[in-house]
Amino acid sequence: MTTWSEQLVPLHDLQSQHQALARDYVALQAEWQRQKQAASNWLERRGDELQAEAAEQKKAETLQRIFYRIAERATANLSFYEFLQTVHGLLGELLYARNCYVCLYDAQSNTKDFPYYVDERDGDRLQLSHVPYRRGLTEFVLRTAKPQLIDAARLQQLQATGEITQGSGDMSFTSWLGVPMQIRGVTAGVLTVQGYEPSVHYDASDADLLSFVANHVSSAIERYQAIDELRKSEARYRLVIESVGVGVVVVQAGRMVFANPSMVRIVGHPLDYLLSNHFTATIHPDDVAQVVERHQRRLRNEPVETNYGFRVITQGGDIRWLDLSAVKIEWGAADATLMFVVDATARMQAEQTRRVALQKQGELNDMKSRFIAMASHEFRTPLATIHGSVELLRHYQNRLRPEQKAEALKKIDDAVHRMTRMLENVLLIGRADAGQLEFNPQALAVTRFCLGLIDELRSSMAVRCDKVKLVLDLPPSDLELWLDETLLRNILGNLLGNALKYTPDGKTVFFTLQVGTDSLDIKVADEGIGIPEADLPRLFESFQRASNVGTIAGTGLGLSIVRDSVTWHKGSIEVTSQVNRGSCFSVVLPTKILTPNHQGTS
Ligand code: ADP
Numbered sequence: 001m002t003t004w005s006e007q008l009v010p011l012h013d014l015q016s017q018h019q020a021l022a023r024d025y026v027a028l029q030a031e032w033q034r035q036k037q038a039a040s041n042w043l044e045r046r047g048d049e050l051q052a053e054a055a056e057q058k059k060a061e062t063l064q065r066i067f068y069r070i071a072e073r074a075t076a077n078l079s080f081y082e083f084l085q086t087v088h089g090l091l092g093e094l095l096y097a098r099n100c101y102v103c104l105y106d107a108q109s110n111t112k113d114f115p116y117y118v119d120e121r122d123g124d125r126l127q128l129s130h131v132p133y134r135r136g137l138t139e140f141v142l143r144t145a146k147p148q149l150i151d152a153a154r155l156q157q158l159q160a161t162g163e164i165t166q167g168s169g170d171m172s173f174t175s176w177l178g179v180p181m182q183i184r185g186v187t188a189g190v191l192t193v194q195g196y197e198p199s200v201h202y203d204a205s206d207a208d209l210l211s212f213v214a215n216h217v218s219s220a221i222e223r224y225q226a227i228d229e230l231r232k233s234e235a236r237y238r239l240v241i242e243s244v245g246v247g248v249v250v251v252q253a254g255r256m257v258f259a260n261p262s263m264v265r266i267v268g269h270p271l272d273y274l275l276s277n278h279f280t281a282t283i284h285p286d287d288v289a290q291v292v293e294r295h296q297r298r299l300r301n302e303p304v305e306t307n308y309g310f311r312v313i314t315q316g317g318d319i320r321w322l323d324l325s326a327v328k329i330e331w332g333a334a335d336a337t338l339m340f341v342v343d344a345t346a347r348m349q350a351e352q353t354r355r356v357a358l359q360k361q362g363e364l365n366d367m368k369s370r371f372i373a374m375a376s377h378e379f380r381t382p383l384a385t386i387h388g389s390v391e392l393l394r395h396y397q398n399r400l401r402p403e404q405k406a407e408a409l410k411k412i413d414d415a416v417h418r419m420t421r422m423l424e425n426v427l428l429i430g431r432a433d434a435g436q437l438e439f440n441p442q443a444l445a446v447t448r449f450c451l452g453l454i455d456e457l458r459s460s461m462a463v464r465c466d467k468v469k470l471v472l473d474l475p476p477s478d479l480e481l482w483l484d485e486t487l488l489r490n491i492l493g494n495l496l497g498n499a500l501k502y503t504p505d506g507k508t509v510f511f512t513l514q515v516g517t518d519s520l521d522i523k524v525a526d527e528g529i530g531i532p533e534a535d536l537p538r539l540f541e542s543f544q545r546a547s548n549v550g551t552i553a554g555t556g557l558g559l560s561i562v563r564d565s566v567t568w569h570k571g572s573i574e575v576t577s578q579v580n581r582g583s584c585f586s587v588v589l590p591t592k593i594l595t596p597n598h599q600g601t602s
Pocket of ligand 1 (some may be wrong): 494498499502526528529530531539544545546547548549553554555556557558559560583
């Protein structure tokens with residue numbers, strides 16, 4: 001065990017221990033001070049850092065909010081100008097942006113457009129287009145494709161080096177910041193802010209911010225340009241469809257859902273009528289079934305002609321021929337038919353005219369042949385008579401008795417008359433064909449006129465008149481009717497002449513006139529050779545003769561003259577006939593009775 005005295009530490013030891021402790025204490029204190037300072041420094045730094053981080057965070061949030069709003073505005077169906085106005089407003093939240101413009105460069109025309117330009121000095125709000133490309137600040141950004149921060153000193157420097165030779169707008173800014181915009185991969189625009197006050201100084205971080213905004217604006221511009229292109233191309237297609245001369249129609253669910261102005265013109269109905277009725281509403285009733293059938297086959301994807309014609313009836317009641325070509329399409333996600341329609345009326349009319357002309361030509365050729373046949377036959381007999389009589393007179397003049405000479409001369413005279421009548425008839429037909437017959441009705445004592453005509457026939461057809469009985473049933477002789485004498489002579493002379501000519505000896509011809517309230521009914525019936533049924537349809541054509549005439553002379557002109565004269569008198573003619581039994585020609589001429597006592601006879 002140790003004693004207390006043994007445990008006593010010598011004083012100098014204590015002193016030295018104390019000194020050592022005091023040194024340690026100072027050192028500790030210094031260390032503590034240093035560490036305290038370090039901690040305080042760290043805290044201060046950390047505080048600053050946190051503050052900066054918070055500011056950065058806030059800035060990032062602001063940026064994000066602004067970019068979100070730019071993106072949102074870009075799709076908000078605003079006009080391009082309204083969109084840029086919004087961007088300008090939002091830009092003001094990021095940096096000094098009192099003066100701001102957007103420039104778009106058009107490489108094709110080498111000009112600049114300023115769709116948005118707000119500047120306190122250059123005139124508040126402007127929109128400029130086709131501004132010539134020069135060597136200004138905007139062009140400098142376009143050329144360098146980099147953000148450019150310009151103050152007075154830099155401007156001077158750029159001017160000195162010839163980079164900037166022509167400034168546009170007010171150049172007295174204190175700070176100018178322009179950033180390039182990439183549109184479809186090409187530097188094609190500049191977004192600019194500038195300030196005229198001494199306090200405005202844009203820096204690199206402003207340039208970064210503006211570049212971010214410019215990126216968003218560029219995307220929006222691309223979108224606006226695409227929409228604009230689409231609109232323009234739509235407008236171009238619309239213009240083509242609206243102004244094309246072809247009718248364009250879309251039919252869906254049985255109705256026209258689109259019809260261009262040409263369709264309206266071609267069909268001759270207003271647009272609202274076309275759009276509000278079934279698509280067949282204007283089609284000619286006879287053509288509806290086939291149009292509908294083809295339409296349905298097309299919708300069922302069955303084989304069907306792409307082109308065909310049909311008729312429509314216009315609002316005014318005219319019939320038009322249309323040529324149509326159609327295809328099945330999708331219209332608003334449902335099946336429809338796209339139809340192209342051309343007015344073929346003029347062509348159809350031209351074809352019809354050509355057909356008629358051809359037919360006429362054929363008829364004329366036919367008639368010419370018949371005329372030649374008739375002339376070569378009918379002229380030969382009188383010419384032979386003339387020739388024979390002339391020869392007789394020439395060679396036997398001295399030996400002929402006076403009555404023989406007179407007879408030869410009469411034969412010549414008769415033959416000449418016969419030929420003259422034939423030629424007169426040919427000329428008459430020619431005049432009738434050329435529409436040169438005249439209609440001059442006047443008061444005519446019709447019975448007296450008929451009796452006179454019969455006397456003329458008796459003298460010119462003495463032989464026949466002697467052998468055929470003529471039964472007359474005529475109105476009282478004082479009856480006066482409103483008739484054209486020349487036309488009536490053509491009608492009655494030919495009908496009676498034919499009846500006498502084509503009726504065998506001993507048979508009868510009946511001539512009846514009946515006066516109605518406003519017409520004269522003429523009947524010339526006979527018991528003659530009749531007319532074969534096959535010859536009846538063309539009986540009234542010039543130079544047309546029935547197959548059973550045998551050796552009976554004739555030109556085939558008489559009935560043609562009768563027909564034309566009846567037509568000019570606005571009347572009608574009919575014939576009934578039986579071979580070997582006889583024929584009956586009935587003519588009705590409109591007229592009026594001029595003699596007061598007669599109200600019609602029977
Ligand atoms: P044509 O000079 O031959 O008599 P028309 O034109 O007067 O000429 O008559 C045309 C044809 O009609 C005649 O050729 C004849 O075949 C027929 N025809 C006309 N009238 C009669 C009639 N009364 N009886 C029989 N045939 C007739």
